Amino acid sequence: MSKYFIANWKMNLSLPEALQLGRFYSTLAKANLRVEFVVAPSAVFLMPIHDEWRYKSKNLFLAAQGGRAEPSGAFTGDVSIEQFKGMVSYCIVGHSERRRYHKETSFEVTNQLKSTLANDIVPIYCFSELTKSTPKEAAHNCIRAIKLELADLSARQVSKIIFAYEPVWAIGSGEPATPEYIDAVARGVRAFLASNYGHIAAEIVYGGSVNEDNASSLANLETINGVLVGGASLERKKIEGIVEDFGRK
Numbered sequence: 001m002s003k004y005f006i007a008n009w010k011m012n013l014s015l016p017e018a019l020q021l022g023r024f025y026s027t028l029a030k031a032n033l034r035v036e037f038v039v040a041p042s043a044v045f046l047m048p049i050h051d052e053w054r055y056k057s058k059n060l061f062l063a064a065q066g067g068r069a070e071p072s073g074a075f076t077g078d079v080s081i082e083q084f085k086g087m088v089s090y091c092i093v094g095h096s097e098r099r100r101y102h103k104e105t106s107f108e109v110t111n112q113l114k115s116t117l118a119n120d121i122v123p124i125y126c127f128s129e130l131t132k133s134t135p136k137e138a139a140h141n142c143i144r145a146i147k148l149e150l151a152d153l154s155a156r157q158v159s160k161i162i163f164a165y166e167p168v169w170a171i172g173s174g175e176p177a178t179p180e181y182i183d184a185v186a187r188g189v190r191a192f193l194a195s196n197y198g199h200i201a202a203e204i205v206y207g208g209s210v211n212e213d214n215a216s217s218l219a220n221l222e223t224i225n226g227v228l229v230g231g232a233s234l235e236r237k238k239i240e241g242i243v244e245d246f247g248r249k
């Protein structure tokens with residue numbers, strides 16, 4: 001089964017740097033067909049990279065880092081999810097940095113999930129507990145958050161979502177959650193999805209301080225389908241290290 005390497009470049013790079021790194025991912029994807037590469041650059045770099053990747057391999061995709069649920073309107077500086085249609089295959093929804101800096105609420109996250117699905121884009125839905133606790137409590141709190149944000153969605157819609165467990169305290173901290181912790185949350189979420197939506201084969205990825213040193217222990221986890229990588233997704237040696245571990249599994 002192929003695994004996801006989702007690269008969240010966040011608000012980084014210049015246009016020439018983004019194009020260069022995009023070329024690197026393209027080469028890497030051709031050499032690692034067992035890995036699904038999903039690259040999320042800043043919105044302004046999507047189109048240039050999209051054009052460069054005209055002859056890309058089948059396991060390489062673009063993602064938006066987020067967008068508004070409203071299709072259009074007086075929202076200066078924003079981009080709607082609908083505007084990404086035809087340009088991206090995936091869209092990150094509910095990332096903790098957008099919840100924090102853009103004050104995105106659960107209500108908006110739900111609407112963004114709906115808009116993403118309505119525009120035939122696959123949502124990469126980020127969920128988390130707020131503070132570090134025990135694995136059991138973390139699973140409980142994550143399920144509570146998911147339950148609230150998916151309440152309005154049909155089983156068919158839920159089956160199309162990629163779930164990204166991104167503990168807020170692990171993002172950019174250099175301290176990832178332990179494999180035991182991730183495993184407990186992923187198992188809990190799978191059980192919840194199975195009993196509430198009959199959705200047994202959910203895709204779940206982990207994100208938060210993933211790097212070339214901890215990737216092999218994550219690649220061994222059977223309950224996750226890959227990783228969402230921030231900082232390390234900008235550095236070639238780190239990317240190669242992570243891909244090596246996930247490409248083998």
Ligand code: PGA
Pocket residue numbers: 008166170171172173207208209210228229230231232
């Ligand atoms: P990080 O970010 O890998 O730099 O911790 C992950 C994310 O925010 O998606």
